[in-house]
Amino acid sequence: MTPLVTTDSQVEPPLTTESQVEPQGTSQQQNKSIEQAKMDIEAMLKSSVDFHDKEEYATLLLWDFAGDEEFYHTHQTFLSQDAMYLVVTKLNEADDPNAQALFRLWIDSIHCYSRREEQNIISDDKTTTSGDLDPPVVIVGTWKDAVTSEADMVEEACRENFLLYTENLADDEREHIRFAYFISNKEDERSVFQQIRQNILNLARGMRTWNKEYPLKFIQLEQRLQEQKKELPIISYQEMKNLSSDTPKPLTEDELILFLEFHHELRALVYFKDLSEYIILDTQWLSDAFRCVVxxxxxxxxxxxxxxxxxxxxxxxxxxxxxxxxxxxxxxxxxxxxxxxxxxxxxFDIIIHPNKSEGVDEKPCYYVPCMVKEDCQCDIYKMFKVPEDTRHRSTWLCFKFRFLPPHLMNHLIASLSRKYTVAELVDSRKQKRQIALFKGTAVFELQHETTKLRKLLVMTCPNVIQIQVWEFGEDIKRGLYKYIADFVTEELNTIMHTRFKMSNVKFEKTWECGLTEPKCVIGSNKFMEEPITEYQCDTCQIKHMFIDEWSDQQNKAPTLSQKSGKAQHVSEFNSCIKNTSQIISTPTKMSVRVKASNVSEEPPSKCSLREMSVRVKASNVSEEPPSKRSLREFTKEEINFTKMGMIVLNILTDASYDLLKPDKPHLRPRNDCDLTYLYQEHRRLNKHIPTNGWGGIWQTIQGTDIAVGDDIERIRLTRNELQHSTAAELGDTRFNELCNILSDLLIRFDQFNKPQKLYTDELKDILAKTISDEDVKLVKNDLPGKYALNSLKLCSKFIRVLSRLKYQCADFISII
Known part of the structure; x- marks a missing residue:
């Protein structure tokens, strides 16, 4: 399987990288740059390029992956949404189950990155799409000359063999396949291969990343790097800086980092900010280096x-x-x-350096999870002497996938090994201690390595990752293991959607009786919306108490009262949520800035209106005169609405802006951005893709959907819910639900954005704040009033055009 990366990645290059202050170079450097530019122009004029050629050209990166099974776990390093894939298979082996399984593995792996392009939408109401999914796949069937058939029936026989490969594919997986070619290296003419090349080029022209605008500065540095790559596949960061400053249009250091990050996403080079000492220029060389170790x-x-x-x-x-x-x-x-x-x-988690106890014999430098071939020599429970009862074994928590990418389990083991100590045991045959890391199985210590009273078992079965906790200390009770369930959920989502951008990989959380043998676990029980206390176990054929030690895995956002197993941070917010109807005597002051900005409502193609955005900032000040205080009490609903409005206008907007800023260097100033604009920019960038796609509703966002894109959708839905409120009131139940949702959301944004002041601290400030009459009026007038104001502006435009009445926009604003 060979990916063809034709153009840009998800990171959209800036239209310009001009700095306001150009780096100052010496006269000698400037002369050298001018001389280099002259040489470039002369070389171009002397080249064989036809300047009248109207064909479009693109950079082609071709990677040849190693085919051994051990290497499969390195491939995700290079896979991308913005590539084309050639899947090559032997037509004469179509009836071999192993060949069929390998073909299915590659199609499944590519399908993890699937995306339906906007230009594929063909119906007016944008509900019906064409039959193509990206990334595109071209199937090349080889050994046509070895297919047994009559001479005049070879093509038909090849097609029948090809169908044996594809018969078990899911319907949506078939939508990736654009062409299928049956070739023979011995018998086919060159024209056959030339036609394949031409069709691939035509396919590339239709991709979303074809022919994007690209900064001239980047092109100049690319040319230098192409020459450098011929000599060395790797370069130091300092050498890269020297090259970037030795061009006719030098790059600043910020522009250089933007260049490196952009090409890293493109897979044209490898660069990490926290490993910036070197940049790998030749990714094929890196693939070969991986092959040396794996x-x-x-x-x-x-x-x-x-x-x-x-x-x-x-x-x-x-x-x-x-x-x-x-x-x-x-x-x-x-x-x-x-x-x-x-x-x-x-x-990349291809090798790991796990935490281990001091007593493990002869510590190796690293472990390579994909090289672990050893199975458990006996029952894993007997190895650790785990009693067979539900007081010591938790229920199984299962993460069920339609397709489990082969490398995902290894990434999870790497994440767990960085956080927890790998358990150890004594190998009776070798009379030495070793860590509990086996093929598809690992055991971790969840408590201090001295006590060892709680362990985590992680296993994988076909398309399922399952975890179980062994308890040797306290009794298992509701919510006891929620922290580990949340950690595993968050790590899986981060690996899938943030690190490797596998937009089409999803899982469902289910559970099974803890006494079920690991190989028999299928996760047959779904978490119920209504809590249960007991169930009839199919494994044991008896009734068990349902403890729900994983806590709150129901497929809906629970209310505050339901979240008894919530982590410590939620309890901190509870004190801020209670008694919100009371007016606290601490005086506060609101500073308000109103900024008009050009935005367009969803969808962008429908209209383009001017929208008023209000930036509300709360700050504690000295005692105000009694005459300026509120003279009336507010209802609980009014206070809830006002506080939630302040959260939306301040904290959620800040978080959305801070997330977008690194990817949009020319983003408007913060005060010129509101959530409508920021959401549209996130959607246009398409970097943080929601689990269920853009524009979802509350009912489709599950509690397990915690990718960054899912939180962007939660922010939009929270804002819309307030804006569409006609009474400017919010009941306690819904207020508590939103507070729980947003507290979890902001904890994730604190970890992702790393703001100077934590968003969760700002949330506590607002929840503890005393609401004044001025606060209520400002938020009430702003959130539900925006669309009414915009509608009047739009109406004024039609009235002026149709009736030719000389009304001014200000006349209509004054009526409001």
């Missing part, structure tokens, strides 16, 4: 280290001696940069 048996083994190599093949233990054997047989450049390559591999 090695198959056919590669050379030093027989002096035969036992260590056996541990590597069976248990994934990567010792210094094995590393030395691997790298010393490679090129000099690879050996010189082995430490950096290992850091990159650890960044």
């Amino acid at each position: 090695t198959a048996r056919k590669f050379r083994i030093n027989f002096r280290n035969q036992k260590k190599w056996k541990d590597f093949f069976q248990r994934g233990e990567l010792n210094n001696a094995v590393l030395e054997d691997i790298f010393k047989n490679e090129t000099k450049i690879l050996y010189e940069h082995k430490d950096f390559i290992l850091k990159v591999m650890e960044k």
Whole structure:
């Protein structure tokens, strides 16, 4: 399977990277740049390029992946939504179950990145779409000459064999396939292959990233790097800075970082801010470096280290001696940069450096999860002496996927190993201690490694990741393990949607009796909206008490009173939510700035109106004269509405702005942005894609949907709910629900944006604030009044056009 990256990635390049202050260079540097520009122009004029050629050109990056099973877990490093994929398979092996499974694996893996393009929408009401899904796939069936058939029936026989590969694909997976070609390297003419090339080019022209505008500064630096890549596949950051400043239009350091991040998303190079000492220019070289470490048996083994190599093949233990054997047989450049390559591999979770107890014998440098071939030698429960009763074994929490990407379990193990200590056990055969990391199975210590009274079992079955807690201390009770359920959920969503942008990978959380054997777990029970206390167990054929130790896994946003197992931060907010109808005597003051900005309502194509955005900021000030205080009490509903309005106008807008700013260097100033504009920019950027797509409703957003895009949708829905309120009131139940939803949301944004002042602290400030008459009026007039004001403006335009009456917009505003 070969991905063809034709143009840009999800990161949209800026239309210009001009700085307000250009870097000052010496006269010698300027002369050198001018001379370089002259040489470039002369080289272009002397080249064989036809300047009258009207064809469009694009950069083509072609990667050839290693085909061994051990290498599959490195491939996600290079997969992208904005690539085309050639899936090559042998037509003469179509009846081989292994070949069919491998074909299905690649189509499933590509489908993880699926996206339905806006230009594919064909109906006027935008509800019906065409039959194509991106990224596009081209199937190439080889060995046509080896297919058994009559001479005049070869094409038909090839087609029948091709259908054997595709018969088990899901309907939406078939929508990726654009063409299927049946070829023979022995018999087909060159024209056959030329036609395939032409069709691939035509397909590329139809992709969303084709022919985007691109800064001239970037092109100049790209040309330098292309030359540099011919000599060395890796370059230091300082050398990169020198190259970027030695062009006719030098880049500032901020522009250079933007260049590197953009091309990293494109997979044209590899750059990490926290590993910025080197930049890898040749991604194929990196793929080859991965292959050296994630090695198959056919590669050379030093027989002096035969036992260590056996541990590597069976248990994934990567010792210094094995590393030395691997790298010393490679090129000099690879050996010189082995430490950096290992850091990159650890960044991608291809190798891990887990937390381990001090007593584990001869600690290896790393573990390579995808190389672990050793199964548990006996029952995992017997190995750790776990009693067979529900007082010591939790229910199984299952994460069910339609398709579980092969690398996802390894990423989860890497995340857990960074947070928790890997459990250890004694190998009775070898008389030594080893960590509990097996093929598809791992055990972690959830409490202090000295007590070891609580352990986490993580396993994988076909399309299911399942976890169970073993309790050797306190009794299992409701909500006891919510923290681990939340951590695993958040890590899976981060891996899928933030790190690797697998927009089409989703899971459902279910549960099963804890006494069910691991291999028999299918997650047959769904979490109910209505709480239950007992159930009839199909495994044990008896009645069990339902404790709900994972807590609040119902597929709806629970109310505050339901969330008894909530983490500590929610209880901090509870005190702020109670007794909101009371008027506290602490005086406050509201500073209000009103800014008019051009925005367009959803959908953008419908209209373009001027909208008033109000920036409300609360601050504690000294005692005000009694005459300026509110003289009336407000209802609970009015106070709830006002506080929620302040949360929307301040905190949620700040969080949305801070999230967008790094990806939009020319974003308007904060005071010129409201949530309508910010949401449209996020949707246009299409970087943080919601689990269920853009424009969802509350009912479609599950509690398990915690990707960044899902939170962007929650912000939009909260804003809309207030704006569409006609009474400017919010009942206690809904207010508490929104507070719970937004408190979780803001904790995630605190971790993602890392603001100077935590959004959750701002939330507590507003919830604890005393509401004044002025506060109520400002929020009440702003949120529900925007659309009425815009409607009057629009009406005034029609009246002036149709009736030719000389009304001014100000006349209508004055009526309000």
